[in-house]
Amino acid sequence: MSLDEMKDLQLVGKYIQPETREVNGVLMTKIMSDNWDKIWNFQAKPDDLLIASYAKSGTTWTQEIVDMIQNDGDVQKCQRANTFDRHPFIEWTLPPPLNSGLDLASKMPSPRTLKTHLPAQLLPPSFWKENSKIIYVARNPKDCLVSYYHFSRMTKMMPDPGSWEEYIESFKTGKVLWGSWYNHVKGWWDAKDKHRILYLFYEDMKEDPKREIQKILKFLEKEMPEEVLNKILYHTSFDVMKQNPMANYTTLPTILMDQSISPFMRKGMPGDWKNYFTVAQNEEFDKDYQKKMAGSTLTFRTEI
Ligand SMILES: Nc1ncnc2c1ncn2[C@@H]1O[C@H](COP(=O)(O)OS(=O)(=O)O)[C@@H](OP(=O)(O)O)[C@H]1O
Numbered sequence: 336m337s338l339d340e341m342k343d344l345q346l347v348g349k350y351i352q353p354e355t356r357e358v359n360g361v362l363m364t365k366i367m368s369d370n371w372d373k374i375w376n377f378q379a380k381p382d383d384l385l386i387a388s389y390a391k392s393g394t395t396w397t398q399e400i401v402d403m404i405q406n407d408g409d410v411q412k413c414q415r416a417n418t419f420d421r422h423p424f425i426e427w428t429l430p431p432p433l434n435s436g437l438d439l440a441s442k443m444p445s446p447r448t449l450k451t452h453l454p455a456q457l458l459p460p461s462f463w464k465e466n467s468k469i470i471y472v473a474r475n476p477k478d479c480l481v482s483y484y485h486f487s488r489m490t491k492m493m494p495d496p497g498s499w500e501e502y503i504e505s506f507k508t509g510k511v512l513w514g515s516w517y518n519h520v521k522g523w524w525d526a527k528d529k530h531r532i533l534y535l536f537y538e539d540m541k542e543d544p545k546r547e548i549q550k551i552l553k554f555l556e557k558e559m560p561e562e563v564l565n566k567i568l569y570h571t572s573f574d575v576m577k578q579n580p581m582a583n584y585t586t587l588p589t590i591l592m593d594q595s596i597s598p599f600m601r602k603g604m605p606g607d608w609k610n611y612f613t614v615a616q617n618e619e620f621d622k623d624y625q626k627k628m629a630g631s632t633l634t635f636r637t638e639i
Contacts, residue, residue: 349430350591351491361457361514363426364493370428373437377425377459382446383467384555386422389519390452390512391482392474393537395599398422399571399582400548401448401470404555408563410570414581424450425459452513455522466531470551471523474537475635476516476624477608477617480506484611485597487511492591503616507623517627524633538605538636544568573603606638 356368367374379385386401388394398418406412415421423439440449451458462469474482480503487496493512496502509515527534533554540547545568552559559567569575576582577600584592584599592599612620 346433347588347590349433353491353494355494355512359457361454362510362512364428364512366428366430367426370435370437374426374428375457375459377437377440377461379459379461379465379467380445380447381465381467383462383465384446384448385451385462385467385469386448386472387451387453387458387469387523388472389474389479389516391479391486393472393535393540394450394452395582396537396540396571396576396603397470397472397535397551398448398450399576399579400551400567401555403567403570404548404552404557404559405448408559408566408570410566413570414579416581417584417586418582419584422448422450424452426451426453454514454519455526463530468554469530469532470535470554471527471532472535472537472540473520473523473633473635475605475608475637476506477612477620477637478537478605479516481608481611482601483511485601486599489594489596489599490592499611500616503620507620515627517624521628521631521633524631536635538639541603541605542639544571573600576600577603605636608637 352364352366354365355362356365357363358368358371363371384401386394386397388397395418398421399413402413402421403410413421420439423443424436425440427436429435436450440447483506484496484499484502487493487502497505505511506516509518513519523532524534526532533550535547535550545564548564548567548571552564577598580586582600585594589595
């Protein structure tokens with residue numbers, strides 16, 4: 336599916352996905368649930384690299400870092416295509432003739448870098464069997480919720496978020512696409528000790544991006560001269576990515592993402608939740624958080 340085809344209004348209509356269905360208790364778009372068997376049976380390869388996350392946790396940022404590493408800091412190569420074409424989003428399903436994530440993945444030569452928002456228990460089992468490397472990025476729930484709320488308001492490719500108050504409830508009860516944030520981050524946290532998973536945090540990436548890029552380099556068994564590392568750091572900074580049409584989703588037509596409502600590269604900062612949660616909402620959220628995360632060793636910073 337080219338950008339020109341996307342401008343064809345009839346085809347663009349096919350991208351609009353307001354209907355949802357549960358797959359094993361996790362909310363997906365209806366078309367994903369209709370195609371669940373194909374997704375579940377996706378054939379991963381041992382040299383695939385999967386970037387996994389709950390939505391709005393720093394996926395695109397991680398994708399850009401990984402692409403820059405794989406291309407030895409060559410900015411032009413990283414601008415060969417939109418993020419969503421460079422790294423197939425495996426479960427994202429669209430009606431023909433549009434390309435679904437599975438179509439893009441099957442056409443891509445190895446070694447492939449793929450994206451998913453699936454919770455660990457719904458990851459196609461071939462990834463575990465083939466022992467593919469996985470980078471998981473997690474973000475604190477309050478900023479994740481705020482980012483997800485704004486994104487859901489501006490895109491037609493997902494259900495309407497409703498009011499802010501309604502959305503907090505939907506997020507807390509997992510009635511959003513890809514289900515419960517709590518189960519997602521915990522599920523992948525538990526999986527990390529049994530598989531080849533690098534578990535990163537958005538807040539750590541903000542605090543010291545160089546340190547976190549070095550972790551990714553080590554995980555990918557790559558080394559890089561200091562000057563290339565600095566180039567990657569610069570090219571993947573929020574301000575530079577915000578201006579990069581191949582990373583900021585501005586090539587998509589307004590009917591699918593209306594960035595005048597809220598830009599994809601919105602604020603990119605930890606602690607923005609304080610501008611949205613009332614004191615009462617925050618207390619309620621924290622109480623619920625304690626219950627849902629009880630017993631887990633996983634902790635988050637809600638500001639840095
Ligand atoms: N380079 C860089 N630095 C800091 N923050 C960044 C960067 N790139 C993307 N972002 C922010 O990440 C949020 C989008 O998350 P995702 O990429 O996971 O979204 S998606 O689920 O793949 O659509 C979204 O967060 P919010 O700004 O809080 O909405 C983006 O702005």
